[in-house]
Amino acid sequence: MIELRQITKQFGQGASAVRALDSISLHVPEGCIYGVVGSSGAGKSTLIRCVNLLERPSSGKVIVRGKDLTAMAESDLRRERRHIGMIFQHFNLLSSRTVFGNIALPLELAGMSSAEIETMVLPLLELTGLSDKRNSYPSQLSGGQKQRVAIARALASRPRVLLCDEATSALDPATTVAILNLLKDINRKLGLTILMITHEMDVVKSICDRVAILSQGQLIEENDVEQFFLSPKTELAREFVRTAIHEKRPNDLESGFQTEPAPGARPVIRITFVGRTVGQPLITKASRQFGVDISIMQADIETVNGKSMGFLMVELFGSETAVDEAIKYLRSQEVSVEVVGYVH
Ligand SMILES: Nc1ncnc2c1ncn2[C@@H]1O[C@H](COP(=O)(O)OP(=O)(O)O)[C@@H](O)[C@H]1O
Ligand SMILES: [Mg+2]
Known part of the structure; x- marks a missing residue:
């Protein structure tokens, strides 16, 4: 047009x-x-x-x-x-x-x-x-x-x-x-x-x-x-x-936040998805299946052009391998996953 x-x-x-x-x-x-x-x-x-x-x-x-x-x-x-x-x-x-x-x-x-x-x-x-x-x-x-x-x-x-x-x-x-x-x-x-x-x-x-x-x-x-x-x-x-989603920057939420990985630092990931009910079950499953603890730093559901979208920012606690596996699992699901940084 x-x-x-x-x-x-x-x-x-x-x-x-x-x-x-x-x-x-x-x-x-x-x-x-x-x-x-x-x-x-x-x-x-x-x-x-x-x-x-x-x-x-x-x-x-x-x-x-x-x-x-x-x-x-x-x-x-x-x-x-x-x-x-x-x-x-x-x-x-x-x-x-x-x-x-x-x-x-x-x-x-x-x-x-x-x-x-x-x-x-x-x-x-x-x-x-x-x-x-x-x-x-x-x-x-x-x-x-x-x-x-x-x-x-x-x-x-x-x-x-x-x-x-x-x-x-x-x-x-x-x-x-x-x-x-x-x-x-x-x-x-x-x-x-x-x-x-x-x-x-x-x-x-x-x-x-x-x-x-x-x-x-x-x-x-x-x-x-x-x-x-x-x-x-x-x-x-x-x-x-x-x-638009009123998201805080991770460094405003956690004092030890940095963008580069470091030994012993926990990854912070942002999970974005369409639908209200997609996020929580995935997190629970990832946590159980790979033995990582997942702590929610912020969570928000917004209506984007008439559709519900979820925005989660979480911190992952566990062994390096377990955390990597959990992230890999989440990435294979119908959600968008981004490692935004690391917390000491
Ligand atoms: N008639 C004009 N003469 C000279 N510069 C202009 C004119 N109109 C806009 N500009 C310049 O072009 C740029 C973009 O302006 P504009 O399109 O009004 O931006 P926005 O609407 O995104 O605020 C600015 O640097 C502005 O100063
Ligand atoms: Mg203008």
């Missing part, structure tokens, strides 16, 4: 040039909720603005719904942009217009009659839970309600793609959950493809099907969300996962 091919974006020239995006390629399948996470300044906003060519890439191709936007004449591009909705962190509503007036704006600009506009806006008010606010002005609304208006406005021209630039970053946690649920609902009901960029891994955990990590303009890791949580490959990905 959205395909970026080797997108590079440079701002400025010469010594002061900033390369905001460095040869980014990614594919967002139809109907997918795709998250791009990265720290501030990573290039996320530049990336999402390149998708509808609000920002023109310095090189590379942007293909949306099978059409190469980068090769289009301005008039064709304007038409194509109607199929791409966008929402922002700060809502960008017109304060002089009512809720109805804000949602109707793109339809007025497209030259529709007021009767047609009415028949299109009413279901959107309904869908976004704003029916009783149609005559209110933005200043009379909460942040969550404002974002609902922005979503309804973005949907007015019946886009197939919705771009969200930090859409929940200005909202409190409860409102964030409500807006994310609304986006998921729209994704299901309308089959809308959603590309969201965010600095919050919690957003990805709640609703995304796939995720990519952007760092200093480069896409450093990309995966299905479940796989991403099961086995992040880069240190940055692990850091993002850690924030």
